[in-house]
Amino acid sequence: MRITLEGRTALVTGSTQGIGAAIAFGLAAAGARVAVNGRDADRAQEAVERLHRQVPDADVLAVPGDLATDQGMAEVVGRLRETDILVNNLGIFGARPALEIDDGEWRRYFEVNVLTAVKLIRAYLPGMTGRSWGRVLNIASDSAVVIPAEMIHYGVTKTALLAVTRGFAKEAAGTGVTVNSVIAGPSHTGGVEDFVYELVDKDLPWDEAQRVFMREHRPQSLIQRLIEPEEIAHMVVYLSSPLASATTGGALRVDGGYVDSILP
Structure with a gap:
């Protein structure tokens, strides 16, 4: 299969390192114009320069901003008015005994891991449906299905992200826009x-x-x-392409068989 994303613009949140950086590279290598996002402007620019070294003819730009804040969200959407491919990769995680997770931490995890994705979908989905083409990819986790005892707050937010995906896929029904989740397994970042x-x-x-x-x-x-980040990026690049036009509302696994299920 030959995947080309020439003429398409992609925004990858949290893409200065790790899985997000690998996804940005994969999309750029496929020919997409890629917007790199991170909270720190210098790190975002460094990531852009790194991508230019990896893919010399890539069209890459930095759109820094802390998406967990209203100001940061406005900055990102203001700099990138439209996008054809939205990859909601931003997320936080960490181990914490269940009874020690206070209300503030629960709210912070929900705001970063779920609400940033919802806000960006609201910002960009109307443009996609208006152009009759678009891809929304939400990077979830095996923790959405197999809730880890050491970080249930993280698992719950990733479960919510699966529901967000299915709901917005229904909102985009019949428009030429697909909305999917990628369930990433334990990854090396x-x-x-x-x-x-x-x-x-x-x-x-x-x-x-x-x-x-x-x-x-x-x-x-x-x-x-x-799992290496590049292995997750391969799935994202495929789902971002015209080849995946009949796949929507799904939760596709790149989990190394971690989730004990015969269904995707």
């Missing part, structure tokens, strides 16, 4: 390395720490390793 070391011996070398983490905390994984 810098933030996850920090998380792994919260749960295993900090003195272990990374390769051994990863094995211990997967064995003790994610034993359901069928590939028995962390």
